[in-house]
Amino acid sequence: MASTIEQAPATATATPTSFTEGVGHADEKKVGFEVQAPSESSATRPLVRQKWYQWFSPTDTPEERRLLLKLDGMIMVFVFLAYWAKVLDSSATSTAYVSGMKEDLHLYGNQLNYMNTVYMVGFIVMQIPLTLLMTRFPVNYFLPAADCLWGVFTLAQYKVSNIHQLYALRFFVGALGGFFFPAVQWYLGSWYKRSELNRRGAIFFIASQVGSMSSGYIQAGAYASLNGRLGIQGWRWLYIICFACTIPIALLGLLLLPSTPEHCNSKFLTAREIQLAQERMAAEHREPRQPFTLPKLMHILRGWHVWVLVGFAFFFSQADGVSSNSGLPLWLKAEGYSVENINTITTVSPAVTIVASVVCGILADAYDGAKVWLIAITALLNIFAGIVLAIWNVPEGLKFFAFFLAGTADGIAAIIYAWANEICAHDAEERALVVSAMNTIGNTFGAWIPLLVWKTVQAPRYLIGYCWTIALDVCMLIMLVVLNQFWKREKRANRE
CATH class of the missing domain: 1.20.1250.20 (MFS general substrate transporter like domains)
Structure with a gap:
């Protein structure tokens, strides 16, 4: 498959006056640079994304x-x-x-x-x-x-x-x-x-x-x-x-x-x-x-970045409930599996998360626009897993598959935060506020929502919890469309 090539924006050679600060030499002496324009070697040429098996871009x-x-x-x-x-x-x-x-x-x-x-x-x-x-x-x-x-x-x-x-x-x-x-x-x-x-x-x-x-x-x-x-x-x-x-x-x-x-x-x-x-x-x-002032804060809050990204993060952060609320080990215990087997089998879920994270990270780096369909595919996979577990009375092998498949839910975490970094690239303070607010909103709701939808008395068949997961993934797909439309509109405005 061919590498994705993105043309560098027309404004890439504008004078980055904010990058004229002193920098340190290897011997810690301060050396000043006037970076009037990015050099040909790094900025003015088209961005060529590496193939999935490459660590560096071919143009690096x-x-x-x-x-x-x-x-x-x-x-x-x-x-x-x-x-x-x-x-x-x-x-x-x-x-x-x-x-x-x-x-x-x-x-x-x-x-x-x-x-x-x-x-x-x-x-x-x-x-x-x-x-x-x-x-x-x-x-x-x-x-x-x-x-x-x-x-x-x-x-x-x-x-x-x-x-x-x-x-x-x-x-x-x-x-x-x-x-x-x-x-x-x-x-x-x-x-x-x-x-x-x-x-x-x-x-x-x-x-x-x-x-x-x-x-x-x-x-x-x-x-x-x-x-x-x-x-x-x-x-x-x-x-x-x-x-x-x-x-x-x-x-x-x-x-x-x-x-x-x-x-x-x-x-x-x-x-x-x-x-x-x-x-x-x-x-x-x-x-x-830059200085973090009240006018800057008000400017950030008036934009769409913080509200749409944090809203998206809410649905993403709660959608991993299948793997984070002990459904698999409690089911295995109810089925009479030994403690040793339970401890061994449950390590498959984090292993699935690791594989999903690596695959998503590699593909998102290699192909422009891959984030959208990677997030969409992950949401659809978890909807399928949620439906299987909500039905519950299915073959044992299919139930194992659904529990393990739910481990992919957290595999898109890295590309979501990387997307936030890209969207908020123009403002370092906005980037800090948005990525921290995204994580905070997830932890805030994650601290009490499980008390309502993942009640221990309903274990291991968390019917409400599995239906809640399905609803979250559906809403995440809707928010994905909203986020992508806002982002495409902003990029189009920047080009014009």
């Missing part, structure tokens, strides 16, 4: 390829490992609760629910403020510093002696961990072109699935080998392990991460490479950071 110069490899090594390694560590903590509390915490802290009421609620309050309330705050500071310091603080608050949980201390710590753990996903999506959009962003976003996203698959084994092994060691109960060791994983990763980020191209001071990027990164983003019309 050798220096662009070296730059991309450096960025992948510095950015992608850190964000993958850091996100993986976040997932360890999210499951550590549930594991700790059934591994001795309940008895040690005398938690015989609804304290576990309250802990999760406090965590989600911090997670939701602080997402947008902290993501916007990150745009005011050097990212290469802000992200690792937040990670270090997150590790410290995680470690402090091993010393708690009562539930009230745990409530306070869970709030800060939620706040410092919650903004990481939208912040990284914004950060990736500051360095990568639209034909490179989807697969990087997919690699970042699948860290959560890898974490889900590995956390149980890590925690079980740690508890078995460390329980009582140094006089510390096994459940407390779980938090120590999370801390031990986090701090080296944070220090790695502090060493490797570059800031954003317009204010970059990296020991691993030369002055020419930073200038090239600026030119690449200028060619993409990816604007650097």
Whole structure:
């Protein structure tokens, strides 16, 4: 199949005055560049998308390829490992609760629910403020510093002696961990072109699935080998392990991460490479950071970007209910499967999500316009899965297939956020606000809607839940048409 070729916009060579800031040399000396127009090597030529099996565009110069490899090594390694560590903590509390915490802290009421609620309050309330705050500071310091603080608050949980201390710590753990996903999506959009962003976003996203698959084994092994060691109960060791994983990763980020191209001071990027990164983003019309003022906020809120994208994100974020509300393991338990078999079989769903994420990321990078039909196909697949599960009385093999197929629902996460980065390319602050609001709205409704439509008393046949999933996917298809029409109209207006 031929690569997709997109002609660079006619305005690509306009003077990007916002990219005339000083940049850092490898020896940290400040060197100023007047980027009057992107160079021929990166901006004025047509954008040729790579084929699905290619990592680079055929038109990427050798220096662009070296730059991309450096960025992948510095950015992608850190964000993958850091996100993986976040997932360890999210499951550590549930594991700790059934591994001795309940008895040690005398938690015989609804304290576990309250802990999760406090965590989600911090997670939701602080997402947008902290993501916007990150745009005011050097990212290469802000992200690792937040990670270090997150590790410290995680470690402090091993010393708690009562539930009230745990409530306070869970709030800060939620706040410092919650903004990481939208912040990284914004950060990736500051360095990568639209034909490179989807697969990087997919690699970042699948860290959560890898974490889900590995956390149980890590925690079980740690508890078995460390329980009582140094006089510390096994459940407390779980938090120590999370801390031990986090701090080296944070220090790695502090060493490797570059800031954003317009204010970059990296020991691993030369002055020419930073200038090239600026030119690449200028060619993409990816604007650097500006003062975040009230008039700017009002301008953002008057546009369609925030409302349509956040509305779309609501339907997408709730449509993974089949895999996120334990329908499969509860059905397997009701059918008499052993604990070992249940633990093994349920790893298929995150594996499906990983495969779907990688495939969607690769195809969305390789073919312009692929996002629309990838999202549409995913929605249709999940409608089919929801219909099968709503009927319920179907052959066992078909039911397994429907449960596993539902794992594709989260596979489009990376391309949705990459699309938001592309749509909001002209305003760095809008990008930060929109991607964080998209994630916040999903978590906000995800905190209470399951109480109404995924009631445990209806398990494993969540009839209301499966019908709700079908309705969400249908609405997502409608919103996809709306979003695509708005986006095509804006691109047409920009060309004219």
